[in-house]
Amino acid sequence: MRATASLAIAMAACGLAAGQASAESPTLYVGAYGGSTERAMKEVIIPSFRDDHDVEIIYVPGNSTDTLAKLQAQRGNQELDVVLLDDGPMYQAVNFGFCESIGDVPVLDDVYDIAHLPGGKAVGIGFVATGFAYNRELFEENGWEPPQSWADLADSRYRDKLVVPPVNNTYGLHALVMAARINGGGEQNIDPGFEAFKERIAPNVLTFEPSAGKMSELFQSGEIALSVWGSGRLKALADTGFPGAFAYPEEGAVALMVGACPVSESNVPELSRAFIEHLLSPEIQQVLAERQGWGPTNRTAELPPALADSLPYGEKIDQLVTVDWNVINEHRLEWTNRWNRRVER
Structure with a gap:
């Protein structure tokens, strides 16, 4: 009798445990940036998604290089379900087979064409423009018009008053590509860009500074x-009261996109796609604009006028150009070594 009772109790306990296990919420692992992005995610973006989908979300912070390295290390046994990466590393992630098709997500119809990455396996969730950040007061004191062209980097009036990040920084890389384009080359023929930097632009450069903090100090x-800087960086500096302004070159400011992709081999593929759809919703697009300074990639997102003026938004999207990341990623190490030898020596 005791054995029978014990067995019944054990079976009941097992049944309870199984019931609890089946009732547990699924878990979604999101790999994305730390810092202010992590705070925005944990304070606003994740809670609203979690409540709507009854899911636990584990946030794994890291820069794009770190997150891409995790995908490479976990090939065949991926932990992450959704990743956010800068567009350059995102192209690598897609080419390496780490991203799954986003599929027929209705909100994609509202996304600007420029934010659709080839193959339908990743999508831009925020725009940053690479163009010209400048001190409006200094320009006015000197009687200078705002910079208008990538060719203006070679103007001698800016000698020792100009900073361009190095080519291993995305802003510097964009500047090199645009210097090549306006001088008859491009990604497939980068030589004119290197010649322009070595002969005409570098003599104006005070320092090739990659640090956003140091750049801010030099301005202040x-x-x-x-x-040469990003619209989001300039907005953050201007928000401190600095008289900064941002100019879109007439040849185009370069779109630096934050991309999102559902990771291949995910255990929760539908939730991964749903989370990307959440990131693209007009409400979350506005949060990303306010908190991160990312211009919306969803054309239906509405921003208040003051915020709209400071970000790639509305008509400014037509002033953005893209670069060929497949070519760049193939040659980037070579270009970095060449830059170090010929431009920044």
Whole structure:
């Protein structure tokens, strides 16, 4: 009798445990940036998705290089379900087979064409424009018009008042490609870009500075008047009260997109796609604009006028151009070594 009772109790306990296990929420692993992005995700974006989908979300912070390295290390046994990467590394992730098709997600119809990555396996969720950040007060004091062309980087009036990040930084890489394009070359023929930098642009450059913090210091101290920088970086600096402005070159500012993709081999593929759809919703697009300075890739997202003026938004999207990341990723190490030998020596 005791054995029978014990067995009944054990079976009941097993049944309870099984019931609890079946009732557990699924888990979605999201790999994305740390810092302010992580705060926005955990404070606003993730809670609203979690409540609507009854899912647990594990956030794995890291920059694009770190997250791409995780995908490579976990090939065949992926932990991550959704990743956010800069567009350059995202092209690598797609080419390496780490991204699954997003599929027929209705909100994609509202996304600008420029934000659709080839193959339908990744999509831009935010725009940053690479163009000209400048000190409006210094320009006015000197009687200078705002910079208008990528060719203006070679203007001698900016000698020792200009900063361009190095080519291993995305802003510097964009500047090199645009210098090549306006001089008859491009990604497939980068030589004119290197020649322009070595002969005409580098003599104006005070320093090839990659650090956003140091760039801000150089602007605030009045040491520089102009830099090649991102619209989001300039917005963050201007929000402190600095008299900064952002100019879109007439040949086009380069789109630096934050991309999202559902990871191949995910255990929760439908939730992965749903989370990307959530990121593209007009409401979350506005959150990303306010918190991150990312211009919406969803054309139906509406921003208040003051915010709209400072971001790639509306008509400014027509002033964005893209670069060929497949070519760039193939040659980037070679270009970096060449830059170090010929431009920044």
